[in-house]
Amino acid sequence: MTAPRSISAAPLVEAHGVHKSFGDLHVLKGIDLNVAPGEVVVILGPSGSGKSTFLRCINNLESIDRGAVLVAGEQMGYRVHDGRLIKLSPDAAARQRRNIGMVFQQFNLYPHMTVLQNIIEAPIGIHGVPRAEATAYAHELLRRVGLTQKADAYPRQLSGGQQQRVAIARALAIRPQLMLFDEPTSALDPELVGEVLATMRDLARQGLTMIVVTHEIGFAKEAADRVIFMDGGHIVEQGPPGEILVNPQHPRTQAFLARFI
Amino acid sequence: MSEPVSIVTPPQGGVGWQDVTTAHAPLRPGRIVLWLVVLLVAANFIWICARNENFGWPVVGAYFFNPDVLRGLGFSLFLTVIGMVLGTFIGLLLAVARLSDDRLAKAVAGIYIWFFRGTPLLVQLIFWYNMSTLFPQLSLSIPFGPALMSWDTNSVITPLTAAIFGLALNEAAYMAEIIRAGLMSVDRGQAETASAFGMTRRRALWRIVIPQAMRSIVPPTGNQLINMVKATSLVSVIAMSDLLYAVQSIYNRTFEIVPMLLVAVLWYLVITTVLNIAQGYIERYYARGDRRSEAATPAQSPAGIGDNA
Numbered sequence: 266m267t268a269p270r271s272i273s274a275a276p277l278v279e280a281h282g283v284h285k286s287f288g289d290l291h292v293l294k295g296i297d298l299n300v301a302p303g304e305v306v307v308i309l310g311p312s313g314s315g316k317s318t319f320l321r322c323i324n325n326l327e328s329i330d331r332g333a334v335l336v337a338g339e340q341m342g343y344r345v346h347d348g349r350l351i352k353l354s355p356d357a358a359a360r361q362r363r364n365i366g367m368v369f370q371q372f373n374l375y376p377h378m379t380v381l382q383n384i385i386e387a388p389i390g391i392h393g394v395p396r397a398e399a400t401a402y403a404h405e406l407l408r409r410v411g412l413t414q415k416a417d418a419y420p421r422q423l424s425g426g427q428q429q430r431v432a433i434a435r436a437l438a439i440r441p442q443l444m445l446f447d448e449p450t451s452a453l454d455p456e457l458v459g460e461v462l463a464t465m466r467d468l469a470r471q472g473l474t475m476i477v478v479t480h481e482i483g484f485a486k487e488a489a490d491r492v493i494f495m496d497g498g499h500i501v502e503q504g505p506p507g508e509i510l511v512n513p514q515h516p517r518t519q520a521f522l523a524r525f526i
Numbered sequence: 527m528s529e530p531v532s533i534v535t536p537p538q539g540g541v542g543w544q545d546v547t548t549a550h551a552p553l554r555p556g557r558i559v560l561w562l563v564v565l566l567v568a569a570n571f572i573w574i575c576a577r578n579e580n581f582g583w584p585v586v587g588a589y590f591f592n593p594d595v596l597r598g599l600g601f602s603l604f605l606t607v608i609g610m611v612l613g614t615f616i617g618l619l620l621a622v623a624r625l626s627d628d629r630l631a632k633a634v635a636g637i638y639i640w641f642f643r644g645t646p647l648l649v650q651l652i653f654w655y656n657m658s659t660l661f662p663q664l665s666l667s668i669p670f671g672p673a674l675m676s677w678d679t680n681s682v683i684t685p686l687t688a689a690i691f692g693l694a695l696n697e698a699a700y701m702a703e704i705i706r707a708g709l710m711s712v713d714r715g716q717a718e719t720a721s722a723f724g725m726t727r728r729r730a731l732w733r734i735v736i737p738q739a740m741r742s743i744v745p746p747t748g749n750q751l752i753n754m755v756k757a758t759s760l761v762s763v764i765a766m767s768d769l770l771y772a773v774q775s776i777y778n779r780t781f782e783i784v785p786m787l788l789v790a791v792l793w794y795l796v797i798t799t800v801l802n803i804a805q806g807y808i809e810r811y812y813a814r815g816d817r818r819s820e821a822a823t824p825a826q827s828p829a830g831i832g833d834n835a
């Protein structure tokens with residue numbers, strides 16, 4: 266780990282007693298979490314424990330049933346009017362998450378657009394950045410993720426690892442205050458995982474606030490400020506990677522980590 | 527073969543190999559015979575038709591560029607274009623309504639499509655044409671309440687507007703289903719990603735979903751367009767002088783029925799051919815993200831479609 270970050274008082278992300286069900290399936294059972302600006306949080310946990318669901322609740326792609334989620338002090342999915350909480354329209358809810366970058370397991374690049382068009386779509390169309398400026402920044406981002414040559418390629422002409430790095434560049438192009446990663450490397454062949462993780466480690470070092478769902482214990486060890494272990498819709502255990510990964514207290518965490526040794 | 531081909535034989539005596547660049551296309555005599563037969567039959571058929579005096583080719587030639595025929599052709603094309611544009615626009619609204627979560631919008635769109643697909647276009651045209659006998663006055667009013675504005679039906683529904691209404695509203699029902707199928711063919715993750723980046727639903731529809739849906743919307747729309755070209759001939763029943771009406775009124779005078787119908791048929795084929803070629807270009811444009819092997823150059827957008835706003 267690098268030098269400890271100075272973690273300021275006001276958290277960027279706050280989750281208070283978040284519950285979420287899909288029909289009869291109770292997926293999240295009261296999640297509390299604060300993430301400070303600049304913090305890198307890695308969420309670990311067995312399949313089906315609700316990691317993706319929780320991540321999608323943070324930017325309100327999934328609505329929550331109970332509790333509250335705040336990003337930068339704003340309650341996601343709602344506004345307060347005369348002291349009363351009022352649900353946002355879908356378009357207003359979308360506007361609310363325009364400063365949160367998200368990277369998906371399946372990349373979800375826009376296949377009908379070139380790499381460059383993918384990257385400048387949101388800056389120009391949603392953030393009103395002039396085209397020349399957006400294009401220049403896109404090229405800089407492509408250089409950072411090591412894909413200078415691919416600006417005019419279409420996503421299907423790229424390898425999975427390259428696509429995911431474009432997806433990361435696309436999310437960075439909006440100059441996000443928060444980045445969410447949902448298993449960014451699990452759709453990749455093993456030899457392509459490294460290049461994506463390297464890109465993510467760079468971002469972590471530059472002080473971007475990141476919440477990362479992953480099964481890459483190595484990444485958690487090197488890049489995380491805090492590791493969270495989820496199981497059965499609860500946060501079972503959390504702490505610095507040096508403690509959680511080396512000396513887990515909870516039997517579920519121990520059992521989970523035992524599989525990676 | 528001019529130069530000797532070296533066959534590498536492995537020492538174990540297995541099968542030898544040659545580099546694939548030395549390969550030749552196989553000779554298929556059956557295919558060549560088939561080609562010859564088809565060409566012969568086609569040539570023979572054309573010859574028979576060309577020599578048949580009953581077809582009246584000189585008459586076809588004389589009337590092909592007749593001003594009345596050309597005027598009818600122009601009107602048929604005008605009806606096709608306006609019917610298709612309006613039909614596609616209304617169809618898009620219907621498709622979005624059917625896919626929305628709003629129960630009312632869903633129901634209204636569903637009933638519209640059910641009605642307009644379920645009744646013959648000819649009957650719809652005649653109804654529009656005779657609207658004035660059903661509703662002598664058209665008025666804008668509060669339901670069950672007083673009228674705010676009203677018009678004489680005959681001044682609103684002329685044969686022209688009846689033809690346009692009839693064709694466009696009928697077309698909309700078919701286009702709605704084609705567009706709906708196209709929108710549903712796009713991965714749900716695309717709209718979700720757009721939303722995660724803060725796009726409004728309208729913007730996501732135009733920028734992300736529709737361009738991808740076009741791949742499956744264009745081919746059946748080409749069908750519809752060609753159908754529409756021919757469906758415009760139905761408006762001759764409501765006294766609109768389209769292409770078919772023009773040739774009919776000529777052969778009613780000259781009794782040269784077959785040659786005049788040939789004039790119309792040839793013109794319809796000309797239009798259809800042009801449309802087919804255009805469709806090929808449009809399909810290639812919307813397939814641009816799918817070409818793995820081609821050089822990675824962004825396709826030129828026809829007429830500004832898909833340019834970043």
Ligand SMILES: Nc1ncnc2c1ncn2[C@@H]1O[C@H](COP(=O)(O)OP(=O)(O)OP(=O)(O)O)[C@@H](O)[C@H]1O
Binds near residue numbers: 287310311312316
């Ligand atoms: N849209 C949905 N509708 C119904 N059930 C869902 C939906 N999304 C997730 N679930 C269910 O919620 C549970 C938690 O899913 P989630 O994707 O959050 O798990 P996860 O921890 O991310 O697992 P994995 O490591 O396999 O990605 C699973 O049982 C899943 O089947």
Ligand SMILES: [Mg+2]
Binds near residue numbers: 318
């Ligand atoms: Mg998941």
